[in-house]
Amino acid sequence: MDRSRLRRMTCAVVVAACVGLSVFGAPLYGAPSAAGDPFGALGVTRMSGDVPAVAFDLKALDGAPLDSQHLAGKVVVLNFWATWCGPCKEEMPSLARLQSQFDRGQVRVVTVTADMQPNGIKQFLDHLGITLPVLFDEDQELSRLFTVRGLPTTVLIGQDGHALGRAIGPRAWDSQESIALVRHVLDRQP
C-alpha cells in the first residue's frame, strides 16, 4: 500500500470517526443533543470529540494558503457554504458577528466553499462588510472528509483540534445561544 493511499485512508477514517460513521446504516448525523445543554440550545449535534478533526491546507480568497496548523489552540467554527445556497448567504452576516464577539486569537470563524467564484464572493463579502476567511475546497475533498452532505454545514472544533459539534442548516450565529456555546467550548478543558 503506497503512502498516499494510506494517508487518504487514515485521514478519511479519522473524519468518519469524528462524525460518528463507524456504524453505517445508522442515522447519518447522530443523535441530537439534549435540550438544556449549550449544544442542544442551538440545535447542534454533539460529536464524540475523541478523535482529531482532519487537518487541511487550502487556498484562501486572497490567494494565500491557510494551513489548519495556524488554527491550532483556537476554537474553530468551520462553515461549509456555496454561492447558490440561499440559507448559506443569509447566515453569513451572523457568522461575522459571532467572530466579532471573540478575540481572533481564541476563536476563528473560517468558511469553506467548493464554488470557484472568487470575484463574486469578494464582492458579496465586501458589500456586507464581512472579513471572514473563505477557503476554496476545489474538489470537495475536505467537504467529503467532513461528510458534508448539505449546505450550510458548520463544524465546531475545540482548542484541542477535536470536532465537537455539527450544525446542518442555517443558525443565528450571533444569538445568545450561539455565543454561549462558543464560550462553553472555549472554557472546555481539553
Add this chain to the structure above:
Amino acid sequence: MIKPTINTQALYVMCTVAVAFAVGWPAELWPAEAPESSPAFGSKHVTVHHVKGLVGPSVQIDDEGMISATWVEEDKDTRTILFSRSKTQGGPLGAPVSVNQPGESPYYRQEAPALIVRGQDAFVTWSATHPKMTPDKPFSGELRLSRSTDGGRSFGPSTLVNDDGQVIQHTFDALNLAPDGVLHLAWIDGREGKKEPGTFVARSIDQGRTITKNFKVDDNTCVCCRTSIATSADGLVYVAWRKIFDGNIRETVVARSADGGMTFSAPVVVGNDRWVYQACPHRPASLGVDRMGRLYVAWYTEGADETPAIYLASSDDQGKTFSEKKQLNRSKGTFPDHPQMAVDPHGRVIVIWEEQSPVRREIVMSHSLDRGNSFSQPRKLNEKHGQTPTIGVNQQGTVVMGWKEHAMPAHRLVVQTMQLPGVSVAEAEIRTNGP
C-alpha cells in the same frame, strides 16, 4: 491539500477499520451476474483535462450509437462550455468545441450543462454570468440555450430563456425534446422575491430559435436540487423537483402537463419520504418514461430516519399516483448519492449513482429488464475517485454512462457504453399485464 493528524494508537484502530472496508466491501457489493442477463460493456474512453476546474459531464447517445458530451471547464479565470461528439459508435469523444460564443461568459456552478441531441441538432442549456450583475447581486445569472444544427461541429449565439430581466439566479435547469419536436425547459427561479424560489418552465416550438413566455409550475422549490423533465410518446410532459413542505419536509414531486407544456397539474408527492432537512441537499431527481407510458422516478432522500438512500418508484396513471418505492442501493458500508436514470422505450431502466465511504468514491450502476420490478446487483464502473455520474440511452437500449474522475493534478472525463440484454422479459410483462 488535506493532511492527517493522528496518534499511533488511533492510527492502528482506524487502519484496521479502513482495511476492513477496503478488502471486504467489493465482494459483497458486486457478485457475478448470470451471463444471459449481463449487459455487454464497451471500452472506457478517458480524456484528461489539465484545467483548474471541471464540472460535468452530461451525456447522450443517438440511435447510431454516437456519443455526445458537454461539460464546463475553468482555467485561468476563463470558463468555457464544451461539447464533444464521437465519430465512431461508442466513442471515443472527438475534439471539443466551444458552446458559448466569445463574449458569452459562463457562470461556474455545481451542475453540468443540460444536453439533448437529436439527429444533427444539439441543444445545451447553461448559466451565463448576468450582464447586469452588480456588487450587491454578485451571484446572478441568465439561463441560456445554445443550439448546433451541424451535429455539434459549431454552435450559434445562445438564446435567453428567462424572460424576467431580473438580476438573480436562473439555474438548476433541465431540458427535454418531445417526440413532436417541442423543446421543454425547466429551472429554479426566484423572480417573485419570495423566501423560497419557484419551479419555472418554458418551451421552444421552433428548434430553439425563440422561447415561449415563462410560467411558474409551483412555489416553495428547494433552491438547489436540480429540476428534471421527461416527455412521453403520448404527448405528456413531466417535471420533477424537490419541494419544501411545512416543517421543512423535503419531498420529490412530479407535475404533469397534458397540453404540451402549456399548463401543469398540481405536484404529486412521489415517495412520501418525510425527510426533514433545513439545509440545501443539492441532489436532483431523475425522470424517464417508457413507450407504454410508465413514468419512472429515481431520487435521493434521507427519509424520516436520516439514512441516505436511493429509491425508484413508477406511475402507470400519468403521475397521479406512484408505486411503492424500491430501494436501489444495497451496500452496508457506503452512502449512496446523486442518482441519474435512463429509460429506453422497452422499459429497461438503468440507474447510475455514487457510493461514498471515507475511503472510496465509486460510481456504480444497476439495471432492470422488467420495467423496474427487479434490479441487477450494483456494479462498479470507475477506477479513480469518481463523481457526478450521468447517463443516456437510445432507442436500441445502448446506454452511455459518463462521470468525472479526479486524478491529481488533472481531471478525467470517462465515457463508456453498455448494450442492455434482450427485451424479452420486459416485453413479456407488457403482454401479460398490458401497458
